[in-house]
Amino acid sequence: MLIIRPCNENDLDDLMHLSHTVGKGMTSMPADEKAWHEKIAASAKAFDYRQAPAPVSTYFMVLEDTDSGHVIGTTAIYTGVGLTQPFYSYKVSTLVSSSLDLSTLRSTRVLSMVNDYTGATEIGSLYLLPEFRRPGVGQFLSRSRFLTFADFPERFGQQVIAELRGWQDEKGHSPLWEHLGKKFFGIEFQEAVTIAALRGSQFISDMMPKYPIYIDLLPEDAQAVIGKPHDSSAPALHMLKKEGFQFNGYVDLFDGGPSVQAETSAIRSVADSQQAAFRIVANVPSDAQQFIVSNQDLANYRCGLVAGYIDEHGTLCLSADSAQHLALHLHTPVRFITMNGSAAAVKHAA
Structure with a gap:
């Protein structure tokens, strides 16, 4: 039988195994024991019924195969996004310019660094070992979080967001990172992901430009992946849209993966x-x-x-x-x- 429950210290070896198999680009699951100890402790505090809900909490849950006793997947809810450190995204917007002399009206898309999701609740860390990816299991892992919202509404915000991994090629290279992020940070994609996971987002504030970036100036392969999910994340995006989540132009700073959002009470599985x-x-x-x-x-x-x-x-x-x-x-x-x-x-x- 498959059961979702809060993580605990006994899960550490299985969680490290999942971290090594998850691949590149998932900042919430670094292969670092110290980070996992901190996440497990934070989750235990969040699930402590004797304490009032904290503004910033981590509800990290695992999918256990009761036949083997091993953890085969993960799912999580994070509250108070951006309250302890900035939560940056790119917002895709359109600038319009015109010239009477040229009788021309032109529009162009730009990327602007924002932290509009401050205070929201985020669902993330969704991962399932490949050998257990059979029909229904991924859906169960994703939708279970919505029961948690319905069970304990006082613990979660009114807006829920989800970040999807951006598109990468078969070698794990992100075109947007190669043509944009790497120009400013001077490091490889996975190193940037690891720093963000272990040390936070201060280096983004230090190094990224604060002015809009004109998308038309980027190479075509970088433009093409803005808002495009990783191949393995496409089914998750489809599932979230069926639940009522919408894409409103927010994408990840590193790989351009889409972020979607919904009002908590309007999520289909919460309402149903x-x-x-x-x-x-x-x-x-x-x-x-x-x-x-x-x-x-x-x-x-x-x-x-x-x-x-x-x-x-x-x-x-x-x-x-x-x-x-x-x-x-x-x-x-x-x-x-x-x-x-x-x-x-x-x-x-x-």
Whole structure:
């Protein structure tokens, strides 16, 4: 069974393995044990029900294969973006100029460095080991975060953003970095990503130009990747758009990957999620509906992809094994969404 839960120190070896396999460009998962210890500690603090929600928090969760006990994927929520250090993006905008003498009206796109997302909540660190990339698992990993928003709305901001990795070639080279970022920093792409992950964004403030950059002056291969996701991130972008996220012209400073945004309450899976009582049944049909279910327990948070059905009373019926892995408590409601269609529709049908 696949279960999403908060990370802990016992996951360190698996997390380091994931960091080494994730590839270039993912700043939130550096292959650095000190960084992981800090992230694990920050996540434990965020999930501590005895403390009031902090403005800046890291809710880092892992996908565990309960059969092996190993972590096979990651997903996370970061609150208070840009409150402790600037969160920079490029904003793609259009400048228009005209000349009466030439009878000409011209428009050109420019990149302007901004930190417009200050205070937002970010979803990120979505990664799944290649050998587990089968239908539905990536969707489960992504949509589970939206149940967390619905479970604990007081802990998250009204605006949610997601940064997607930008396009790179088969050797891990970013055309935008090669023709833009490298000109100002004088270092390789992966070195810049590592510095940003381990030391923060001060070097961006120090080195990047503050004036707009005319896109037309960049080589065509660099222009072509502005707002283009990495091949492996394209399905995630498609999934986010189905949830209501929109691209409004913000891209990553390093590789030009798109950033998308949505109002928290308007995210489809947040709005569609339902609370219900549950009960354990002896038999769940082999062709039963797949649900994403959370136990709504911050102290021992669990979210699982499980088979079940809704009975005539609107109760979610699950197997004993599913209830055990989700750490469910009798007489305590669960929250759920369906893997296909809305939870509200399934409940209405029942």
